[in-house]
Amino acid sequence: MKIRNIAIIAHVDHGKTTLVDELLKQSGTYRENQKVAERVMDSNELEKERGITILAKATSIVWKDTHINIVDTPGHADFGGEVERILNMVDGAIVLVDAAEGPMPQTKFVVGKALKVGLRPIVAINKVDRHDARAQDVVNEVFDLFAALDATEDQLDFPILYGSGRNGWMAHSPEGPDTDGMKPLLDLVLQHVPEPHVEEGPFRMIGTILEANPFLGRIITGRISSGTIKPNQTIKVLHHDGTVLETGRISKILAFRGLERQPIDLGEAGDIVAIAGLQKGTVADTFCDLSVTEPMHAQPIDPPTVTMSF
Numbered sequence: 383m384k385i386r387n388i389a390i391i392a393h394v395d396h397g398k399t400t401l402v403d404e405l406l407k408q409s410g411t412y413r414e415n416q417k418v419a420e421r422v423m424d425s426n427e428l429e430k431e432r433g434i435t436i437l438a439k440a441t442s443i444v445w446k447d448t449h450i451n452i453v454d455t456p457g458h459a460d461f462g463g464e465v466e467r468i469l470n471m472v473d474g475a476i477v478l479v480d481a482a483e484g485p486m487p488q489t490k491f492v493v494g495k496a497l498k499v500g501l502r503p504i505v506a507i508n509k510v511d512r513h514d515a516r517a518q519d520v521v522n523e524v525f526d527l528f529a530a531l532d533a534t535e536d537q538l539d540f541p542i543l544y545g546s547g548r549n550g551w552m553a554h555s556p557e558g559p560d561t562d563g564m565k566p567l568l569d570l571v572l573q574h575v576p577e578p579h580v581e582e583g584p585f586r587m588i589g590t591i592l593e594a595n596p597f598l599g600r601i602i603t604g605r606i607s608s609g610t611i612k613p614n615q616t617i618k619v620l621h622h623d624g625t626v627l628e629t630g631r632i633s634k635i636l637a638f639r640g641l642e643r644q645p646i647d648l649g650e651a652g653d654i655v656a657i658a659g660l661q662k663g664t665v666a667d668t669f670c671d672l673s674v675t676e677p678m679h680a681q682p683i684d685p686p687t688v689t690m691s692f
């Protein structure tokens with residue numbers, strides 16, 4: 383399976399939700415997803431699986447046989463450690479900026495972290511349909527922001543797209559053309575964002591997002607660094623000092639598919655998955671095969687964020 387993992391960074395109201403919706407529609411991911419849902423319902427599985435279609439913090443879009451996992455980033459400094467861990471799961475980012483408002487002070491923090499972990503963002507100037515749009519000025523402001531945040535030459539040489547999420551297009555020039563819709567952005571992601579870095583060896587994954595789910599219990603999301611994982615497999619959790627926190631059986635593996643998460647039979651290196659069934663393992667711990675003895679390096683953490691999902 384071909385995979386790209388990206389983060390989307392945008393100030394609130396700059397059009398993130400609208401853009402992702404349009405990407406889902408135009409890539410056909412919605413249709414694919416609906417088919418899956420119908421099939422599940424036909425076989426009366428839906429009842430059994432109730433509780434898995436919980437609100438996801440990531441979306442997955444299929445484009446040219448590649449799963450593009452798009453992870454949302456919390457918008458402000460209160461989530462410092464979490465932002466850093468999330469950015470460590472991805473290999474690229476889209477910085478989405480309103481063509482009239484320009485980059486806002488609140489996005490500075492997340493953009494700074496993204497540059498620091500070495501991502502080379504794609505800059506998408508959105509809402510160019512606004513009568514007060516000033517796309518070229520905003521590009522300069524983004525450049526100045528990156529430079530002030532000590533971006534490298536490679537990072538300053540960012541690819542730029544202009545468009546209107548609401549009108550369903552992104553293009554290489556602010557004037558359009560709009561006939562290609564979101565294709566330029568989707569193609570650019572495949573071209574500009576590297577494939578996920580995977581290592582040799584048995585299953586290993588750093589816990590990145592912890593949730594308490596009313597149906598599945600404790601769910602931990604992360605990017606699989608090496609190996610594969612299957613439901614019912616027994617794994618262990620290593621604390622950063624190498625102690626074994628617990629050994630337990632995985633009850634379910636969920637992957638992002640469209641806007642929902644769906645159970646999968648095999649989790650592969652490079653993919654971002656959520657696993658249920660463990661009792662203690664948390665953010666920054668190493669979830670791994672029983673043969674692994676060394677924990678992976680994780681970002682230093684503040685107290686783990688527990689998110690309730692409904």
Ligand code: GDP
Pocket residue numbers: 392393394395396397398399400401508509510511512545546547548549
């Ligand atoms: P989010 O907070 O970043 O997720 O932003 P939303 O997608 O919810 O959009 C915020 C507001 O901007 C909504 O009123 C949208 O209709 C509007 N909006 C989104 N995309 C565009 C666009 O391309 N052009 C214009 N003019 N408005 C847009």
